Amino acid sequence: MDFIPQTMIAKPKVLLVYTQRMIRGRTFEMIENLGILTLAAQLNANGFDAKAYTGITTDAVKVIETNKDDLFAVCFYCDFDNRSAVASIIKYLKKNKKFYVLLGGPQTLHMTELDLKTYQADAIIKGEAEESLLIWLNAKIKGTADFVPGEIRPGQNFDYVYLEAFSNYELPRNEDVLNYQERPLLSVITARGCPYRCAFCFEGGNSKQLRMRTAEAVLNEIEVRLKNSYRPRYLFFCDDTFTTNPVRLKKILTGLKKLRQNYDFVWFCEGHSGFLVKHPELISEMIDSGMVRMQIGMESGVEAVLTAYGKQAKPADIRKVVEICYREGLPQLTGNYIIGGAFENQHTLEQTTHEVLELLDLAPGMLDISTTFIMPLPGTQIYQHPENFGIVLEDRECLTAMEDFPVNHTEELSLPEVCMGRSRFITAVSNKMKAQFEKDLIDPKRIRADFNLAFKYGIAAGYLKFIYGKNKLMVQYYQKLFEFKGLLKEWQELNEYQKKTWIIHRSADFSLLDLQTTSSDEIEILSYSGRFNSVEMAEKLKLSAIEMDKQLEKMSRRYLILFAEFI
Known part of the structure; x- marks a missing residue:
């Protein structure tokens, strides 16, 4: 591009963007996108001036407009949720702006050369781009046509790039976030890929083999980032395979416990109930090393449905994990239930609701229950063969809705019936939680712990958000x-x-x-x-x-x- 001045080429400015549709307060804004943060760190270690930005679409466009005169390139992270938004923004930018525009992210796994026309980016790079992005940008600076692994080009084969030794690359840095202001949450990823093959999960349906970082590498990153912190932090282990390897897990737990002697932090992870019931002693060790919140896959209260999903866990396993966590004093255990999923009918909805209410009885004040609809993510079994799960996809590409409205129904339930099923489920859970509070069934120590986690570490669970937090007397009392x-x-x-x-x-x-x-x-x-x-x-x-x-x-x-x- 002839319009790029020499001063920019000396240390080119690159903006890496993760944007989603216009709903403020969604989870993606709260959890750092480690993909673009890691790429920013890699670019900055190799002569670029890179920043990462996460925000809703309108804000993202404003940020790009503000920085347009200094930018060498804008790189978009594309996933299933933001495809149409990213495509629209790129088309607008290519008509009006003078900098390179690139596209990457997990959704590129399913892209072909036809998407070059759809997205109109200067390049689409498939896969883990720590090396590929650097090669592409340097080639543009030099004016050469270098081969870039994973780049989609007309008439050429292109494969998704998986990096094996990804711990060898630069660590993500909070200061690489554009206009960074420290918040409680600090995201960490300890592995890429997934050994499980859940029928609804993008990672399980598309990833290569599990590639785990060593315990030493994980702990080193955490310590480096904590040293640059100025407030209590909430470590958020993003990968859903954190508990997969018990030997590595124990090393990480020992290291976390040691780090907590010098730094004020607590942490969250995802756990697999099938694994945890085989290693129940690990739960107390995890809590002892600072875990205050854990998520386990719940999905359904019907064993046949969990089997269809390939969960490798039963409702009895979930129940056992809930009992252990409550007994050991875990402040918060969260789980999600899919409404309108595999073989859903009125009976399965009633069975799942009954199961959840019993779980709440086992652990008053601990469980944070959420719900979702099936998202037919590309590469998953449900996307490819919904009929094998009794599911009818009305909108396979999710162009009409996201998580707020179902894009599918089942052979026995219509779309309105799926929506009503979710409403009844949420009402039953909410009424049970309120009744537990009104009847003084929740241990006051749990209530106090929830407020402490909210005020100090920014962690607000369901009971606090929907019950405690609405009582102004309680809020002032604990403040x-x-x-x-x-x-x-x-x-x-x-x-x-x-x-x-x-x-x-x-x-x-x-x-x-x-x-x-x-x-x-x-x-x-x-x-x-x-x-x-x-x-x-x-x-x-x-x-x-x-x-x-x-x-x-x-x-x-x-x-x-x-x-x-x-x-």
Whole structure:
């Protein structure tokens, strides 16, 4: 391109973009895209000035417009969800902008030379591009036509590039994010590929063999990135094969436990219930090394459905993992259920709902249940042979909807019936959670742990988002409790001497009180907040010590008061 000035070629600016449709707050914005971060690090180590950007489509276009005059190239990460959005943006850019535009990402696995016309990018590079992207960009700088592994060219064969020793490349760096501002979440990937072949999963349906990083390489990356952090962090292990190798897992757990002696972090991973029931002792070791949240594949409460998916796990395995996690004190265990999936009918919906409600009974306050519809991802068995699963695809390419509305139904359920099935399932789960809270079935220690994880590490689970967080008294109560870092205590934390001598403090503003349900004694106690201990307050109200204790315990359960040693 003749228009590219020499000053740019000296250290060319490259913007790597992961964008999705216009729905703010989606998961993709919260979790760093390690693909583009890793590529940015590789480019920056080899003479480029690269930045990574993640955001919704309109914001992505604005960012490109702002930086257009300095850009040598813009590289888009393309997956199944953002294909049409990326195609539209590239067409717009090629008409109006003077820089190279490239396309990469997992969706390129299924692209052919026909997609050169569809996307109109200067190049489509298939596969893991740590080497390929560098070769392509350097060739443009030199003005040569170098062979680029994975590049789609008219009339040529092109294969998806899989890198074997990907630990040899540069580590992702947070500072390579455009306009970086530190957030709690810190994403880490420990492997590429997947040994499982779940019928609905893109990774399982398309990946090459599992390629795992060594425990030492994983721990080294974590330590390097934590050294550059200035706040408590929430490590998010992105790969769904984290627990696959027990020997490597134990090495990582030992290393994480050691790192936590110097750095303030907790972590999340995905676990496989079929693996965990065979190695139940690992769950306590994982929790002991800082795991506060884990996801396991749940998908359905019907064993025949799980077998059809190829899950290599049964509802009994899921139940056992839930029991162990609750017993060992894991704060949060999350799982997703597919509604309208394989062989779904009214009976399977009822059976799955019954199973989930029983799981909630086993672990009140721990489970974070979500739902989804089947996404027929390219290369998966459901995409290729939906009839083998009793599924009818109305929109195989998902052009009419994403996760918000089903693109398929089953042989026994229509699209409206699938939607209603999901609504009833969510309602049943929500009502069970609310009932558990209202009946005081949730251990207060779990509630406190959820608030601590939210305030300190940015982790908000289902109970907090949909129940605790809607109670303004609770929110202020725990905000104040954690803000004063041990100077304030809850009633149940106090010993007998402290219950008599510590000062009663109001935890919430009067404006939040429901005066119709607040007694005159309670109002008076709150009015004298920060001035009297329980003995002095009992004398003022003319209550016995036993009556006062009961009153304070009741107010504590309503999140109205906390206690401090001093005024």
